[in-house]
Amino acid sequence: MAPDLRRHLTKDRPALSVTVLGSAGTAPHADNPCSGYLVRTPSTTVWVDTGPGTYAALQEHVALADVDAIVVTHEHPDHWSDLAVVRNAARYLLHLDQVSVLGTAGTHALLATVLGGSTDPLRWTTVTDGAEATVGDVSLRFSRTDHPVETLAVRAEAGGRVLAYSADTGPAWSFASLDPAGTGFDLALCEATLDPHEAGSVQHLTAAQAGAMADASKVQRLALTHLVEGSASRREEEAAAADAFDGPVEIARPGYTFTV
Numbered sequence: 001m002a003p004d005l006r007r008h009l010t011k012d013r014p015a016l017s018v019t020v021l022g023s024a025g026t027a028p029h030a031d032n033p034c035s036g037y038l039v040r041t042p043s044t045t046v047w048v049d050t051g052p053g054t055y056a057a058l059q060e061h062v063a064l065a066d067v068d069a070i071v072v073t074h075e076h077p078d079h080w081s082d083l084a085v086v087r088n089a090a091r092y093l094l095h096l097d098q099v100s101v102l103g104t105a106g107t108h109a110l111l112a113t114v115l116g117g118s119t120d121p122l123r124w125t126t127v128t129d130g131a132e133a134t135v136g137d138v139s140l141r142f143s144r145t146d147h148p149v150e151t152l153a154v155r156a157e158a159g160g161r162v163l164a165y166s167a168d169t170g171p172a173w174s175f176a177s178l179d180p181a182g183t184g185f186d187l188a189l190c191e192a193t194l195d196p197h198e199a200g201s202v203q204h205l206t207a208a209q210a211g212a213m214a215d216a217s218k219v220q221r222l223a224l225t226h227l228v229e230g231s232a233s234r235r236e237e238e239a240a241a242a243d244a245f246d247g248p249v250e251i252a253r254p255g256y257t258f259t260v
Contacts, residue, residue: 013042015159016138016260018189021057023048025193025204026078026084026227028053029059032254035226037165039187044068044136047163048154050082055089056078057254065096069135072103073167074151075110077141080134083107084114087122098123102133102140104150107203127152143177145169147203153178155185162217164188168226170203175217184218187260189252191226192237207237211244212259219245 016060017040019260022033033053038061039046045062048071053095058064072080084102086089090096098121105126112119127133129144129152141155147168155178156163164175164185190213193204205213207224214222223235241249250258 003231006203010246013040014259016041016156016161016186017257018163018187018260019061019257020225020252020254021054021061022051022254023053023225023227023229024078025191025230028078029229033057036074036082038062038136039156039163044138046071046135046138046140046156048156049073049079049167050086051078052081055082055085060255061208063167064094064099067099069100069102071102071140071154071167072107074104074147074152075107075149076151076168079167080107080111083111083122087111087115095207100135101125102127104128104152126241141178143173144170145170155179161186164190166190166205166213168193168204171205171209171213172203177211179217180212180217185218185220187221187223187258188214188217188219189223189225190214192224192241192245193228195225197241207240208244211241211249213246214241214247219247221248221250223250223252223258227251 021036024032024034028034036050037048071098090099098214101122101127132140133140138158142152145151153167154165162185168218190210192204192207192210199206
C-alpha cells in the first residue's frame with residue numbers, strides 16, 4: 001500500500017489495535033519472523049520488540065519514519081537484534097534525525113557493542129520495573145517478568161482499551177503486575193514457548209500455563225505467541241490454553257491484526 005493511502009486510512013483505525021509482525025520464538029521460521037508487534041491508534045504507532053525479520057515485515061505496514069517509538073522488552077536476540085539494522089537504515093538510508101527507543105539498560109549495552117559505540121540516531125530511554133511512559137495517545141506501563149535477564153512485560157492503553165504483552169516469562173510472574181488498579185485487559189498476548197512435558201524446565205510458559213495466567217488476571221481475550229517450530233501443533237496449543245482460560249483463545253499469526 002502506498003504511504004499516502006495508508007496515512008489517509010488511519011482515520012478508520014480502531015481506538016487500539018496490534019498487528020503481529022512476527023511471533024516465532026528463539027529463531028525465525030520460514031514464514032514467521034521472531035517477536036514483533038505494531039501497536040496503533042488512529043494517531044500513534046508503537047513498534048514493540050524488534051526480533052529478526054521484523055523490520056522487513058514492518059515495511060509492509062508502515063514506514064520507519066512514521067513509527068513514534070520502539071519498545072524493546074529485553075536483551076535476548078530473538079527480541080531485539082533487528083534494532084541494529086533499524087539503526088543503520090535510519091542513519092544511512094533514511095537520514096532520520098532521531099528514532100525514540102524504550103528498553104532495558106542491558107539491551108542498550110549490547111546494541112552499542114554490536115554497533116561499535118554510537119547508537120545514533122536512536123534516542124534511548126532506559127525503562128525498568130514499574131516505569132510508565134506516554135507515546136502520543138498510548139499510555140505504557142512496564143513490569144519485570146520471570147526470566148533470566150531483565151525482561152519487561154508491557155501494558156498499552158488508549159481510547160479506553162487495554163492491551164497486555166507478557167514478553168518472555170515463567171509462571172512466577174502474573175499479568176496482575178501490570179494492573180495495580182485491577183481493571184483487567186481487553187486482549188493479552190502471552191508467550192507459550194514450551195511443550196507440556198517441558199513445563200518448569202526453563203523460565204517460559206506452556207499454552208496451558210498461559211491460559212491459567214490470563215484467566216487469573218481479568219483478561220477478556222488471549223492470543224498465544226512466541227511459538228517454537230516443531231512444538232505442539234497450533235490446534236493443540238489453542239485447546240490447552242482454552243481448557244485453562246474462560247474466554248476466546250487465538251494464535252498470534254504473522255500479518256494478523258487484532259482489534260483490542
